Amino acid sequence: MATTDKEVNELIKREYEHGFVTDIEADTFEPGLNEDVIRRLSAIKGEPEFMVEWRLKAYRRWLEMDEPDWAHVGYPKIDYNAISYYSAPKRPEDMPQSLDEVDPELLRTYEKLGIPLHEREKLAGVAVDAVFDSVSVATTFKEPLAKAGVIFCSISEAVRDYPELVQKYLGSVVPHGDNFFAGLNSAVFSDGTFVYVPKGVRCPMELSTYFRINAANTGQFERTLIIADEGSYVSYLEGCTAPMRDENQLHAAVVELVALDDAQIKYSTVQNWYPGDENGKGGIFNFVTKRGAAIGKNSKISWTQVETGSAVTWKYPSCILRGENSVGEFYSVALTHNYQQADTGTKMIHLGKNTSSTIISKGISAGKSSNAYRGLVKFGPGADGARNYTQCDSLLIGDRCGAHTFPYIESKNKSAIVEHEATTSKVSDEQMFLCRQRGIDPEQAVSMIVNGFCKEVFRELPMEFAVEAGKLLEVSLEGSVG
Amino acid sequence: MLSIKDLHASIEGKEILKGINLEIRAGEVHAIMGPNGSGKSTLSQVLAGNEAFAVTSGEVTLNGENLLELETEERAREGIFLAFQYPVEIPGVSNLQFLRTSVNAMRTHRGEKEMNAAEFMKLAKEVSRQVDLDPAFLKRGVNEGFSGGEKKRNELMQALLLQPKLAILDETDSGLDIDALKVVADGVNALRAEDRAIMMVTHYQRLLNHIVPDYVHVLAGGRIIKSGGRELALELEEKGYGWLGIKEDAAEAAN
Numbered sequence: 001m002a003t004t005d006k007e008v009n010e011l012i013k014r015e016y017e018h019g020f021v022t023d024i025e026a027d028t029f030e031p032g033l034n035e036d037v038i039r040r041l042s043a044i045k046g047e048p049e050f051m052v053e054w055r056l057k058a059y060r061r062w063l064e065m066d067e068p069d070w071a072h073v074g075y076p077k078i079d080y081n082a083i084s085y086y087s088a089p090k091r092p093e094d095m096p097q098s099l100d101e102v103d104p105e106l107l108r109t110y111e112k113l114g115i116p117l118h119e120r121e122k123l124a125g126v127a128v129d130a131v132f133d134s135v136s137v138a139t140t141f142k143e144p145l146a147k148a149g150v151i152f153c154s155i156s157e158a159v160r161d162y163p164e165l166v167q168k169y170l171g172s173v174v175p176h177g178d179n180f181f182a183g184l185n186s187a188v189f190s191d192g193t194f195v196y197v198p199k200g201v202r203c204p205m206e207l208s209t210y211f212r213i214n215a216a217n218t219g220q221f222e223r224t225l226i227i228a229d230e231g232s233y234v235s236y237l238e239g240c241t242a243p244m245r246d247e248n249q250l251h252a253a254v255v256e257l258v259a260l261d262d263a264q265i266k267y268s269t270v271q272n273w274y275p276g277d278e279n280g281k282g283g284i285f286n287f288v289t290k291r292g293a294a295i296g297k298n299s300k301i302s303w304t305q306v307e308t309g310s311a312v313t314w315k316y317p318s319c320i321l322r323g324e325n326s327v328g329e330f331y332s333v334a335l336t337h338n339y340q341q342a343d344t345g346t347k348m349i350h351l352g353k354n355t356s357s358t359i360i361s362k363g364i365s366a367g368k369s370s371n372a373y374r375g376l377v378k379f380g381p382g383a384d385g386a387r388n389y390t391q392c393d394s395l396l397i398g399d400r401c402g403a404h405t406f407p408y409i410e411s412k413n414k415s416a417i418v419e420h421e422a423t424t425s426k427v428s429d430e431q432m433f434l435c436r437q438r439g440i441d442p443e444q445a446v447s448m449i450v451n452g453f454c455k456e457v458f459r460e461l462p463m464e465f466a467v468e469a470g471k472l473l474e475v476s477l478e479g480s481v482g
Numbered sequence: 483m484l485s486i487k488d489l490h491a492s493i494e495g496k497e498i499l500k501g502i503n504l505e506i507r508a509g510e511v512h513a514i515m516g517p518n519g520s521g522k523s524t525l526s527q528v529l530a531g532n533e534a535f536a537v538t539s540g541e542v543t544l545n546g547e548n549l550l551e552l553e554t555e556e557r558a559r560e561g562i563f564l565a566f567q568y569p570v571e572i573p574g575v576s577n578l579q580f581l582r583t584s585v586n587a588m589r590t591h592r593g594e595k596e597m598n599a600a601e602f603m604k605l606a607k608e609v610s611r612q613v614d615l616d617p618a619f620l621k622r623g624v625n626e627g628f629s630g631g632e633k634k635r636n637e638l639m640q641a642l643l644l645q646p647k648l649a650i651l652d653e654t655d656s657g658l659d660i661d662a663l664k665v666v667a668d669g670v671n672a673l674r675a676e677d678r679a680i681m682m683v684t685h686y687q688r689l690l691n692h693i694v695p696d697y698v699h700v701l702a703g704g705r706i707i708k709s710g711g712r713e714l715a716l717e718l719e720e721k722g723y724g725w726l727g728i729k730e731d732a733a734e735a736a737n
Contacts, residue, residue: 429534430570434624436554437530437564438584438640439591448583452574452623 029086035059038187041086045156048163058176058186065180068314071343072372072404075285075312078250085188085221148204150234151196155223158194165196169227173256173293173320181252181314182289189223189254197232197263206462208237222253228263230296235266237465249274251310253288261296261323266304268461269317270469273309278367280339283311290317291347294326294355302329303346304460306469311340316374318347321355321386328357331457335450335473336369336401345375345406350383350416359390362454364473365401372404379416387417394424395453397446447474483508483679484529484648489540491528497538498524500704506648511680513690513715516701517723522683523567525701526652529681530564531557544648559591561647565637565654567683572624577636580624581606585643606643612672613639614665630657638669649673650681655689667692687715702728 029037038059042052067078145152151162159166174182197203228234251273257265267290276283286309292301303317319328330346348357357377365371377388394403409418427449435445451458451470458466484506491499498521506512514522528535529542531554542549544560552560572580585605586596597605607617613635625633634654641649654666670693673680682695690698690712698714699706700723708714708726 428570431572433530433532433534433554434566434570434572435580435584437558437566438580438644439555439558439587440583441555441587444583444587448575448580449572452572455574 029084031084032081033059033083033085033188037085041188041190044086045159047156047159050163050167051159054171055187055189058171058183059188061176062180062183062187065177065183067180071314071374072370072406073312073314073341073343075341078285080184083250086190144204148201149198150201150203151194152207153194155189155192155194155225158225162194162196165227166194166225169256169258170223170225171256173258173291174254174289179289181287182254185221185223185252185254185289189221192223192253193226193236194224195226195234195236197228197234199229200231201229202232203234206235206237208239220249220251220253222251222255224253224255225258226256226265226267227258228260228265228299230260231262232260233264233266235268235462237268237270237462239270239272239465239468249284251284251286251288253290255288255290255317257290257292257301259292259294259296259299259301259323259326262298263296264300264302265292266302267292267317268465269303269305269307270465270472271305271307271309271313272472274311275309275340276311276338278338280311280368283340284309286310286313286315288313288315290315291320292318292328293320293322294328295320295322296326297323297352298325299323300327300329302327302331302460304329304331304457305333305344306454306457306461306472307332307334307342307344308472310342313340313342313344315344316346318349319357320349320351321357321383322351323355324352325354326352327355329460330357330359330361331460332361333364333454333457333469333473334362334371334373335364335366336371337366337397338369339367340369342370343372343374345373347376347378348388349376349378349380350386350388350413351380352383352386354385355383356386357388359388359392360456361390361392362457363392363394363403364397364450364453365394365403366397368400370402370404372406374406374408376408376410377418378409379411379413379418381412383413384415386413386415388419390418390420391456392420392422393453394422395450396424396426397450483545484681485541485543486529487541489525489528489542490538491524491535492538493524493535498535498704499528501540502701502704502706504699504706506679506681508647508679509674509676510697511674511682511693511695513695513698514681514683514701515685515687515698515715515718517728518685520701520728521704522685522701523652524704526564526650526681526683529557529648529650530554530562555587559588563641563644563646563649565634565641565649565651567652567654567656569625569633569637571626573626575624576621577624578603578606578620581620581640581643584640588644609639609642612642613669615639631659631662634658634666635662635669638666638673641673642669646678648679648681650683652683653685654682655684655686663689664692687719690715700726702726 035056038055039052042055176183176186195207226236257267259265273284273286294301301319305317307313317330321328328348334342334344336342346359359375361373363371363373373392379386392405396403403424405422407420427446431449432442432445436442450473458469461469486502486504489499489502502525516522524535528537537550549557582602589596606620610617610619615635628636655663658666694712698710700708
């Protein structure tokens with residue numbers, strides 16, 4: 001035991017790599033939330049009337065709601081009036097039309113994060129809608145997408161340019177009253193991504209967004225809406241990092257996916273928000289509502305997430321399987337260390353006939369962290385022949401961390417089939433000894449063992465993301481052993 | 483090459499090794515025999531640096547360097563190799579990845595360039611054939627779902643890949659049928675070299691029909707109680723351990 005503990009303690013002490021703050025003048029609201037703030041926010045964004053009404057309705061609903069307290073996490077009470085609800089990089093003109101017009105300071109930020117936009121667009125063929133603070137500042141690859149008829153823009157643009165789509169689908173999967181954080185997001189969402197893939201179109205490239213929280217005391221409220229029309233396919237990548245700071249920051253995003261008949265949406269996330277320091281100081285509160293509605297027959301929604309960041313994570317990317325034969329998937333790696341807390345999992349709601357879902361969850365806990373899987377598999381009365389397979393594995397590193405599994409199964413249909421497997425294991429002294437006896441550094445050994453543990457999830461990630469995810473785990477476990 | 487002087491080691495406060503003295507020179511093959519529970523495996527583990535065991539006194543040097551001061555991985559890079567009796571599984575990590583990481587760790591230590599995936603694949607395939615393992619094994623998880631015999635051959639394959647100075651083979655013959663034993667013995671003989679020493683820990687003498695040792699040592703109660711040449715092993719086979727004053731029943735019961 002002695003070896004592993006010592007190694008792991010070292011391992012966990014690595015510094016957060018993306019901990020720098022970019023000096024860009026921000027145009028920021030004073031802290032506080034009321035109807036006026038929402039009207040101002042909406043006005044700045046030039047939103048139509050329906051949008052401001054929608055936000056206000058959400059706000060009024062939110063005022064009546066309580067913050068959820070059932071998750072296996074603890075954090076100080078958040079003062080929602082101490083948060084500023086709008087922040088944008090200052091710019092004299094309108095949105096830049098090309099990278100040349102983007103603030104060089106901002107581009108350097110991306111460089112530091114290892115996201116060279118211009119290289120990425122050429123090499124990887126990835127279109128990037130970069131969200132910096134609250135406003136989209138650079139969008140690339142719009143043209144080939146436009147040719148295919150794919151709409152890929154900021155949600156603010158979509159509200160102005162495609163109001164009928166937004167009105168039809170915004171809030172259709174995650175309504176105002178769904179939960180406290182989604183309600184807040186609906187009232188004050190700053191920006192985010194909108195994707196519409198028309199009938200029969202296979203999106204010609206992976207779509208990607210990088211997030212970054214920047215200005216101090218700024219809550220970031222991303223709103224993403226992806227609609228895949230009949231017979232279409234889209235793969236969307238989301239990755240985020242945040243600068244190091246001491247105050248906790250709230251991040252309450254909402255992502256809605258809608259898949260019509262025979263459509264497929266693949267949504268992949270690498271989440272690396274600032275997790276706080278080794279004493280548990282600082283770090284992001286990541287309270288996210290992600291849900292996909294497979295409303296069409298034979299439609300498919302697939303979530304893959306690699307969660308290594310944030311001080312507190314509260315996140316359950318879910319699928320509502322309404323269409324006949326629709327498929328839901330959830331592949332997750334959640335790594336916590338130091339004092340990080342994660343309560344994450346999924347909900348698979350089977351409503352249609354012959355719907356099926358797969359859940360593969362890999363939780364890795366190190367340091368004094370707490371890592372919980374929480375999952376609901378529900379079969380409605382109409383879900384004849386529906387089935388679910390759940391595999392839930394926990395890996396413990398050291399002996400001061402915790403892993404918890406809270407699986408819920410509700411069935412109102414006798415023909416439904418559920419399989420559930422769960423394991424808990426440790427990076428064993430024997431494994432470490434074998435690796436070290438073969439000349440492998442303890443640090444590299446832990447990283448190798450952890451990556452092996454996550455293999456089933458990593459192979460679901462798009463290629464370049466899989467590499468990034470492997471590196472991220474390595475970095476997250478760096479400096480630990482000695 | 484390896485010099486062990488009055489080595490005492492214990493686990494959880496219980497002393498297992500009670501004063502081992504042993505000299506092994508380059509090119510030699512030493513067989514360590516003895517009943518179960520005599521400390522054979524402990525000796526192997528202590529030399530390789532398993533931190534579950536505490537060395538309480540004595541000294542061990544490898545080519546004059548104090549081995550006990552080195553971390554496990556440093557000993558490995560200095561050329562100590564242990565073929566495990568019960569190699570552990572590492573799920574999801576492919577054998578190929580594991581072996582390449584290991585080989586490259588050694589190469590880096592020697593100031594050599596790391597091998598890329600293609601170069602390594604070629605080498606690994608050759609060596610796997612040498613121990614009669616299907617190269618498809620390289621793609622499987624480390625020891626994952628391997629049979630006992632496959633695990634042993636996999637261990638031997640690693641010795642052949644890493645070309646250590648001192649190879650410690652811990653019961654590499656146990657649980658093998660006669661064909662597999664022959665393959666393993668051929669592998670060990672291929673490992674014999676002028677600049678390499680081999681320490682074979684074994685309960686039975688049958689392996690020694692195939693791999694002729696230069697020296698045989700009998701370990702009992704944490705001490706080497708008798709040393710001799712190859713004939714000692716044959717004598718043990720004939721007479722059992724009893725004539726050395728060791729209770730055979732206890733050993734058999736432990737089987």
